[in-house]
Amino acid sequence: MSTEKPISIDRVKSYLLGLQENICSALELEDGQAEFIEDQWQRADEADQPGEMSGGGGRSRVMRQGQVFEQAGVNFSHVHGSQLPPSATAARPELAGRSFQALGVSLVIHPRNPHIPTSHANVRFLSAEKPGEAPIWWFGGGYDLTPYYPVLDDVVAWHETARNACLPFGEEVYPRYKDWCDRYFFLKHRNETRGVGGLFFDDLNEWGFGRCFDFQQAVGNSYIDAYLPIVQRRKHTEWTEAQRQFQLYRRGRYVEFNLVYDRGTLFGLQSGGRTESILMSLPPLARWEYDYHPEPGSQEAKLYDHFLKPQDWLGVESGNR
Amino acid sequence: MSTEKPISIDRVKSYLLGLQENICSALELEDGQAEFIEDQWQRADEADQPGEMSGGGGRSRVMRQGQVFEQAGVNFSHVHGSQLPPSATAARPELAGRSFQALGVSLVIHPRNPHIPTSHANVRFLSAEKPGEAPIWWFGGGYDLTPYYPVLDDVVAWHETARNACLPFGEEVYPRYKDWCDRYFFLKHRNETRGVGGLFFDDLNEWGFGRCFDFQQAVGNSYIDAYLPIVQRRKHTEWTEAQRQFQLYRRGRYVEFNLVYDRGTLFGLQSGGRTESILMSLPPLARWEYDYHPEPGSQEAKLYDHFLKPQDWLGVESGNR
Numbered sequence: 001m002s003t004e005k006p007i008s009i010d011r012v013k014s015y016l017l018g019l020q021e022n023i024c025s026a027l028e029l030e031d032g033q034a035e036f037i038e039d040q041w042q043r044a045d046e047a048d049q050p051g052e053m054s055g056g057g058g059r060s061r062v063m064r065q066g067q068v069f070e071q072a073g074v075n076f077s078h079v080h081g082s083q084l085p086p087s088a089t090a091a092r093p094e095l096a097g098r099s100f101q102a103l104g105v106s107l108v109i110h111p112r113n114p115h116i117p118t119s120h121a122n123v124r125f126l127s128a129e130k131p132g133e134a135p136i137w138w139f140g141g142g143y144d145l146t147p148y149y150p151v152l153d154d155v156v157a158w159h160e161t162a163r164n165a166c167l168p169f170g171e172e173v174y175p176r177y178k179d180w181c182d183r184y185f186f187l188k189h190r191n192e193t194r195g196v197g198g199l200f201f202d203d204l205n206e207w208g209f210g211r212c213f214d215f216q217q218a219v220g221n222s223y224i225d226a227y228l229p230i231v232q233r234r235k236h237t238e239w240t241e242a243q244r245q246f247q248l249y250r251r252g253r254y255v256e257f258n259l260v261y262d263r264g265t266l267f268g269l270q271s272g273g274r275t276e277s278i279l280m281s282l283p284p285l286a287r288w289e290y291d292y293h294p295e296p297g298s299q300e301a302k303l304y305d306h307f308l309k310p311q312d313w314l315g316v317e318s319g320n321r
Numbered sequence: 322m323s324t325e326k327p328i329s330i331d332r333v334k335s336y337l338l339g340l341q342e343n344i345c346s347a348l349e350l351e352d353g354q355a356e357f358i359e360d361q362w363q364r365a366d367e368a369d370q371p372g373e374m375s376g377g378g379g380r381s382r383v384m385r386q387g388q389v390f391e392q393a394g395v396n397f398s399h400v401h402g403s404q405l406p407p408s409a410t411a412a413r414p415e416l417a418g419r420s421f422q423a424l425g426v427s428l429v430i431h432p433r434n435p436h437i438p439t440s441h442a443n444v445r446f447l448s449a450e451k452p453g454e455a456p457i458w459w460f461g462g463g464y465d466l467t468p469y470y471p472v473l474d475d476v477v478a479w480h481e482t483a484r485n486a487c488l489p490f491g492e493e494v495y496p497r498y499k500d501w502c503d504r505y506f507f508l509k510h511r512n513e514t515r516g517v518g519g520l521f522f523d524d525l526n527e528w529g530f531g532r533c534f535d536f537q538q539a540v541g542n543s544y545i546d547a548y549l550p551i552v553q554r555r556k557h558t559e560w561t562e563a564q565r566q567f568q569l570y571r572r573g574r575y576v577e578f579n580l581v582y583d584r585g586t587l588f589g590l591q592s593g594g595r596t597e598s599i600l601m602s603l604p605p606l607a608r609w610e611y612d613y614h615p616e617p618g619s620q621e622a623k624l625y626d627h628f629l630k631p632q633d634w635l636g637v638e639s640g641n642r
Contacts, residue, residue: 062611188591189596248606256600269510270509285569285608286576286609290385290392291360
């Protein structure tokens with residue numbers, strides 16, 4: 001284990017702000033029509049409840065009604081509090097009573113064309129602090145893809161990019177975090193994955209700060225390489241009104257996941273985060289339909305039958321576990 | 322306290338099935354076009370986890386694409402399990418390890434016209450059982466109204482009907498359950514009530530079975546008396562596309578409440594209830610819009626400024642508390 005480099009929140013912050021900038025530029029260029037608007041926000045320091053964030057701020061950026069992207073939200077935030085919330089300390093009692101800083105970039109892209117998948121990415125850093133002691137810190141993050149009319153080549157390419165980002169950190173890294181992603185983005189009440197997965201990691205500090213930070217950057221930087229080629233391949237595919245309706249229906253599942261299961265969303269809402277920035281992940285329009293089932297054999301049925309269950313897309317997992 | 326009558330689950334069940342029938346008939350008549358379709362469902366008895374329902378079934382009814390009602394879901398269910406879930410026993414340790422039966426009618430009505438409010442009602446009965454001991458039982462329920470373009474007279478009439486239903490059971494009953502409703506249907510992350518409230522009660526057994534059951538019936542029977550007159554007064558009001566968009570936006574709040582806060586929804590999803598019946602409460606179409614704020618002075622602003630905060634609509638509360 002390496003302890004050579006002291007942690008530097010400033011370096012992480014500077015990386016995250018640059019990442020937000022780069023991702024927004026790439027998406028604007030791809031859209032060719034709409035632009036991001038930016039809101040800078042700050043939370044005043046207040047006498048706080050355990051778990052309430054007591055200060056900090058963020059830079060929220062949203063693009064709406066683009067040619068390609070119906071809505072794209074890309075948020076940076078850096079918040080701090082005098083006590084980690086009980087949800088963060090239940091499994092790690094050594095953190096109880098520590099103050100904390102949390103910073104990250106989180107994004108969700110809802111394209112207009114049902115043939116382009118929705119995607120989500122997040123990279124975050126947490127530091128739990130106590131006077132006179134070394135901070136306890138960790139990185140987390142990942143990205144996952146939610147297609148409506150999936151194309152196998154896209155899914156494989158997405159996972160290849162994810163694997164290539166992980167490979168310099170060890171053969172076992174991609175299978176481990178791919179598997180975690182499948183388990184995390186799972187709707188138990190639907191018995192479905194949210195989509196075709198990708199990467200999810202948390203509590204990462206075992207490689208020392210320098211290497212962990214390198215890994216966060218590898219993940220963050222590879223997101224746009226994983227997503228944009230899919231957007232480019234699918235954005236000219238014609239769609240029907242029925243396909244649009246199916247997309248809106250499946251977006252309902254996205255809402256269900258984010259509001260019922262997503263720990264980041266719930267932590268944010270319950271601890272006094274900025275609601276409008278947190279719920280930027282929700283789709284601009286979504287639909288529910290009682291007891292809907294796709295026609296057997298249809299394209300829609302293929303999504304359920306072949307894609308919404310964990311799979312070894314690259315044929316590499318079994319050998320590594 | 323009266324103990325004269327033994328509890329009778331059969332009588333409660335028979336009442337609930339009749340209530341579902343009556344409400345569906347009244348709504349069909351009012352709609353004049355669409356009809357309810359019915360799904361009967363059963364859960365097999367299975368070796369169960371604590372908190373998993375192990376058996377039972379229900380009768381789900383849904384009307385869709387009506388003239389007046391875009392979607393109306395009216396569900397009866399009667400489920401049982403070998404152990405109450407931890408969420409039900411945390412605050413009442415005397416219930417731990419008991420088997421349970423839960424039966425109820427739950428409904429949500431999403432009208433098409435933005436001038437007609439959405440409404441919700443629920444009446445339920447729970448019995449926690451242990452061989453050789455008397456069952457511990459309680460009633461719960463209530464109803465609440467969620468207008469988009471509220472009319473004060475409607476809100477007052479809604480609460481008058483609720484108060485009149487409660488009055489035979491004591492002067493203090495309406496204020497107590499009206500207040501509980503305001504506290505329950507509150508979106509903390511929005512600092513808003515879900516709508517203009519109504520009644521909410523739970524853990525009710527203090528009056529003995531007979532009187533409590535009478536109260537459940539008074540609440541259940543008065544729902545349609547409270548709601549239909551409002552539907553009738555507003556259903557011919559013309560609406561604009563902008564008003565429709567505002568309705569869809571506000572329906573997003575309904576989704577947020579039901580998925581983030583509603584204990585019945587979360588208990589159902591987490592304990593293995595029938596997902597399609599539980600999520601029948603979600604609107605057929607909903608919208609989110611980043612950082613939306615109504616124009617100051619507009620009709621939409623009036624909703625936020627005057628209606629989405631707890632209020633003494635009948636001017637009776639302060640005298641009773």
